[in-house]
Amino acid sequence: MSDFTTVEVSHDPRGFATLWLSREDKHNAFNALMIRELNIALGQLADDAGVRFVLLRGRGRHFSAGADLAWMQQSAQLDFNTNLDDARELGELMYALHRIKVPTLAVVQGAAFGGALGLISCCDMAIGAEDAQLCLSEVRIGLAPAVISPFVVKAIGERAARRYALTAERFSGLQAQALGLLAEVYPASQLEASVNQWVETLLANSPQAMRATKELLREVDGGTLSPGLRRYCENAIARIRVSAEGQEGLRAFLEKRQPAWQADANKEPRP
Known part of the structure; x- marks a missing residue:
């Protein structure tokens, strides 16, 4: 820096x-x-x-x-x-x-x-x-x-x-x-x-999912419906479901355990 x-x-x-x-x-x-x-x-x-x-x-x-x-x-x-x-x-x-x-x-x-x-x-x-x-x-x-x-x-x-x-x-x-x-x-x-x-x-949320959601909301913007927006949203959920963090989140939920990103968040903060 x-x-x-x-x-x-x-x-x-x-x-x-x-x-x-x-x-x-x-x-x-x-x-x-x-x-x-x-x-x-x-x-x-x-x-x-x-x-x-x-x-x-x-x-x-x-x-x-x-x-x-x-x-x-x-x-x-x-x-x-x-x-x-x-x-x-x-x-x-x-x-x-x-x-x-x-x-x-x-x-x-x-x-x-x-x-x-x-x-x-x-x-x-x-x-x-x-x-x-x-x-x-x-x-x-x-x-x-x-x-x-x-x-x-x-x-x-x-x-x-x-x-x-x-x-x-x-x-x-x-x-x-x-x-x-x-x-x-x-x-x-x-x-x-x-x-x-x-x-x-x-910190409890998937870093990748937060980025993807922010990008999604920017694309949706005012919410005007269109065929292009519908395709974008459908592709967005498909992409994140097959992503590494998406798969980890789903497995953790089904296995009733903490996802990996929450374990990382349990590090001690700096004073």
Whole structure:
């Protein structure tokens, strides 16, 4: 793994990785370097066959305060083409996180503003603290949530996205759950224990089956029925039934024993 300045990647021997936003003194605010390093880290994780799933987290009190003000001030002095390059780099980050083949779980505490909502929306699942504070804050500083908007709309729906993008209202973790952005919320004091429960749940599942299911759901997307989609789904179940993990899972179920991937998950986690 590369040495990073603004992010950290930690690997658990049970087979998952945590990608940390690590600018705690800046409340994990984005700048050009963090975006670049997140892209590199995601590329490395995508190529690592030993990673079953990825947690996305922020060091310290906050998930991410959004864009770094110093970086935004510098961006204001740049011409259109240079700003376009910056936007493309951010777009690559959002699309890379959205399309990574393994499941992703965001864990949200404290503030999650601006582009941070894009990261949360790009993950397959997200949980957080009840008292987290979220905000699509761009219009307050004369901007728009442009690059993240497709993912936010997918996550919370068009009507809610219109409200929160146009008003820049803050909303709590509880409201984020009601909107569907967070799957579950917990008292802040219980968040870490809840993360461990989610990890154990994901470790119980076949790594190959989770990847195949994520690919299947991406193909299904909105669920528009077609002959092509029907054939794709039929082929998908046939392929996984004859795969090594599919065969192992079926044998383990019939023999009333633990499948091999669950045995691997019983390794002691790193401190």
